Amino acid sequence: MFAYVRSWLAVVGLSLFPMTIASTAAADRADLIVVGSVITLDSMDRISEAIAIRDGRIVEVGRRDEVLRLADSQTQIIEAPGKSVVPGFIESHCHAVGVARGMLEQTYVELSSIGELQEWIRNEARQLPRERWIEVPRNEITRFKERRFPTPTELDLACDTHPVIYNAVSNKYVLNTLAMKTLGLLGPDARLEGGEIVRDATGKPRLFRGGGPALRRLIPPRPEHSADEIRSALQQVLKRYNEVGITSIFERAIEPAHLAYYRDLKRADQLTTRVTATFRFSAKSAANAEKYIDSLGLKPKEGDNWIKAGPLKITIDGGIHWATTRLSEPYGPRRTAFYELTDPDYRGEQYYSVDEMQAIFATASKLGWQMSCHVTGDEGTLRVLQALERVAQSNPSVRQQRFTLIHAYFPSSEIVQKCRELGVCVDTQGYLYYKDADTLADVYGPQWAERFIGLGDWVRGGVPVGLNADHMIGLDPNHAMNSFNPLLMISIAVNRQTTSGQVYGPEQKLSRRDALRTVTQWPAYLSFDETNVGSLQKGMLADLTILDRDLLTCPAEEIAGIQVIRTIVGGRTVHQK
Numbered sequence: 382m383f384a385y386v387r388s389w390l391a392v393v394g395l396s397l398f399p400m401t402i403a404s405t406a407a408a409d410r411a412d413l414i415v416v417g418s419v420i421t422l423d424s425m426d427r428i429s430e431a432i433a434i435r436d437g438r439i440v441e442v443g444r445r446d447e448v449l450r451l452a453d454s455q456t457q458i459i460e461a462p463g464k465s466v467v468p469g470f471i472e473s474h475c476h477a478v479g480v481a482r483g484m485l486e487q488t489y490v491e492l493s494s495i496g497e498l499q500e501w502i503r504n505e506a507r508q509l510p511r512e513r514w515i516e517v518p519r520n521e522i523t524r525f526k527e528r529r530f531p532t533p534t535e536l537d538l539a540c541d542t543h544p545v546i547y548n549a550v551s552n553k554y555v556l557n558t559l560a561m562k563t564l565g566l567l568g569p570d571a572r573l574e575g576g577e578i579v580r581d582a583t584g585k586p587r588l589f590r591g592g593g594p595a596l597r598r599l600i601p602p603r604p605e606h607s608a609d610e611i612r613s614a615l616q617q618v619l620k621r622y623n624e625v626g627i628t629s630i631f632e633r634a635i636e637p638a639h640l641a642y643y644r645d646l647k648r649a650d651q652l653t654t655r656v657t658a659t660f661r662f663s664a665k666s667a668a669n670a671e672k673y674i675d676s677l678g679l680k681p682k683e684g685d686n687w688i689k690a691g692p693l694k695i696t697i698d699g700g701i702h703w704a705t706t707r708l709s710e711p712y713g714p715r716r717t718a719f720y721e722l723t724d725p726d727y728r729g730e731q732y733y734s735v736d737e738m739q740a741i742f743a744t745a746s747k748l749g750w751q752m753s754c755h756v757t758g759d760e761g762t763l764r765v766l767q768a769l770e771r772v773a774q775s776n777p778s779v780r781q782q783r784f785t786l787i788h789a790y791f792p793s794s795e796i797v798q799k800c801r802e803l804g805v806c807v808d809t810q811g812y813l814y815y816k817d818a819d820t821l822a823d824v825y826g827p828q829w830a831e832r833f834i835g836l837g838d839w840v841r842g843g844v845p846v847g848l849n850a851d852h853m854i855g856l857d858p859n860h861a862m863n864s865f866n867p868l869l870m871i872s873i874a875v876n877r878q879t880t881s882g883q884v885y886g887p888e889q890k891l892s893r894r895d896a897l898r899t900v901t902q903w904p905a906y907l908s909f910d911e912t913n914v915g916s917l918q919k920g921m922l923a924d925l926t927i928l929d930r931d932l933l934t935c936p937a938e939e940i941a942g943i944q945v946i947r948t949i950v951g952g953r954t955v956h957q958k
């Protein structure tokens with residue numbers, strides 16, 4: 382499994398880091414030594430007893446007595462007997478700047494039923510003046526126990542004194558009667574620019590499909606926040622990441638200008654995670670893609686060990702929560718009813734043709750940029766790989782550029798094989814399986830739930846996979862809209878249980894070591910950082926996390942509850958419990 386990656390890493394490790402320490406002279410002493418059960422994830426999968434750090438890098442990993450020879454009176458020694466010391470966790474898909482903006486606007490609350498939604502609205506109405514709109518925090522219908530959209534009547538029962546809007550992500554909205562009246566959308570002849578009004582049997586609007594930009598223009602604007610406020614909020618977000626052991630993040634859709642927030646934190650010595658930036662664009666021709674790349678003002682991989690340019694990104698389809706996932710079969714009556722669609726032959730969206738994708742991929746490759754694609758459905762994924770295959774025929778080097786599928790929820794044997802042949806990597810979300818697989822089994826069918834977030838398929842097929850949150854709303858590690866607790870991710874990968882305790886596709890379970898690799902070593906590979914982070918070896922950056930028990934031997938049901946005792950980035954403690 383992953384022999385091609387592991388053997389290559391072993392060669393790099395031996396040739397790049399031939400460091401030996403022969404004495405405890407001042408120049409050789411360690412700044413910090415951690416003693417515990419060190420899960421190195423090196424080429425031999427060694428468990429060591431201690432690790433020594435100097436000037437932000439690892440200088441020794443080995444037996445306790447050997448490592449302690451590097452200590453003198455100035456060395457800090459952390460004793461963690463019986464506790465796992467692991468590589469710092471890498472959150473390979475988040476939107477931290479977006480989280481920071483969101484926390485300035487609203488405190489996120491996880492809601493699991495329409496009744497909870499109504500109670501949340503009532504509480505807001507008691508606190509807000511009547512003219513203020515109440516916007517329900519994003520909560521997916523796949524996670525409501527009712528598994529459906531709330532109705533305008535249910536919103537009215539919760540509040541008829543304030544306009545209320547429930548945003549079912551990007552393209553479906555439910556409004557209470559007062560909100561529809563306020564916006565002039567209640568009458569039989571009402572129209573919504575760029576959208577469709579779905580009406581009930583009496584002709585009253587029940588749901589608004591599309592038209593988000595028009596609705597946003599009609600609703601009073603959200604308050605603006607200063608750069609200082611956003612930067613301060615971002616620092617809080619990164620601290621929350623540190624609390625759960627995260628030492629590196631991939632911003633998966635950031636504006637180039639927003640990197641200034643991270644650069645400012647770095648200048649102030651307040652940056653506590655490493656950042657790889659992904660730049661999303663929507664150009665559909667080679668010329669426009671080249672124009673966008675030129676506008677970035679950056680070179681591929683430009684930056685340092687703290688902040689660097691990562692891949693480009695385009696969006697191919699939508700998502701399972703939105704009824705826009707591009708599937709290999711029609712949605713059919715059950716999915717059509719669940720998503721409140723009209724055409725049972727609908728198969729989801731595909732925003733780029735194969736020809737357009739081929740042009741974009743070829744341009745990015747020619748200019749030296751790694752490319753990534755948001756694609757969720759199996760049919761959408763196959764079309765992406767078809768376009769990449771075409772590029773590889775004339776430019777074989779694209780196989781070394783670690784093209785990344787973002788999401789890719791439904792692997793098949795054909796998809797896995799093509800990914801392996803094309804050197805493709807995957808970034809996918811464990812929390813979606815945990816929270817949504819029960820609904821998928823009901824609405825899509827059990828066989829789809831068994832493939833959903835198919836970690837076993839990817840790993841057996843030799844495809845490097847990063848398991849992550851796609852964190853975008855909320856600050857609670859376990860109850861944000863998408864949890865960003867890496868220990869919960871590892872638990873999901875190992876146990877493959879949903880919130881109800883169901884297991885779909887037990888063959889998708891991973892060993893504990895491979896589950897750990899999905900949040901450490903393999904994400905490092907995705908970003909070309911495997912010689913710096915992701916494992917604990919001599920010469921690598923000293924990013925590590927100390928857990929409160931042994932990850933490899935504790936009962937499997939305890940993994941999600943493991944706590945982080947200390948998080949260290951570049952040899953410096955950024956969180957201590």
